[in-house]
Amino acid sequence: MYFNLVHRRERGIAIPSDQLRKIQPLKADIQIGEHHSPLLGRVTTQATVFNCTPGPDVIPPLLDAKVTGMATLGMNITGVEDVDGVLYAQSWWCKVLE
Template sequence: MKAAVQLINQRGSAVPARQRAAMPVYKGVLHIREARVPALGRIVATAELYSSTEPVPQPLIPMLLDADVLFLKDSQMRIRGFEYVDGIQYGQTWDIRVL
């Protein structure tokens, strides 16, 4: 599904709402699925956002692992999980608007 995603955390710390308003919103195709993650040695729920304009879809933001849907109402949803940035695991939450 096509979606606009705004990140709520930066390197694991919550970004205040006023500052989030100035942060980028990423638009692409949202995939939520189960995948085997060899680094974790198990199958996990994942959320990924891919470009919709490239001939070969490219990830726009780091994948969320152990992704949990916190709420889904109308065209809004929120997903929480963790991401790896530069080899370090951080908590992350996505605010999502279905396009």
């Protein structure tokens, strides 16, 4: 399902609200499913941005992802992401495309 995606954290640190409003959202086809994670060594619920072209992920997937809030115009997905071999907390605010 397509959303305008905004990262809510940078390397685990929350981005202040006034700066969140200035971030250009990424138009993303977000998919959530259970997949084996070699990094974690187990099956985990992952939120990914579908990339229809060969190559690396557009953004790192969220591992142990869960929807932590949903309303009429969007949802918040929270999990952890791997950045340079380090796991950081991350949240995506996913706004319905208008």
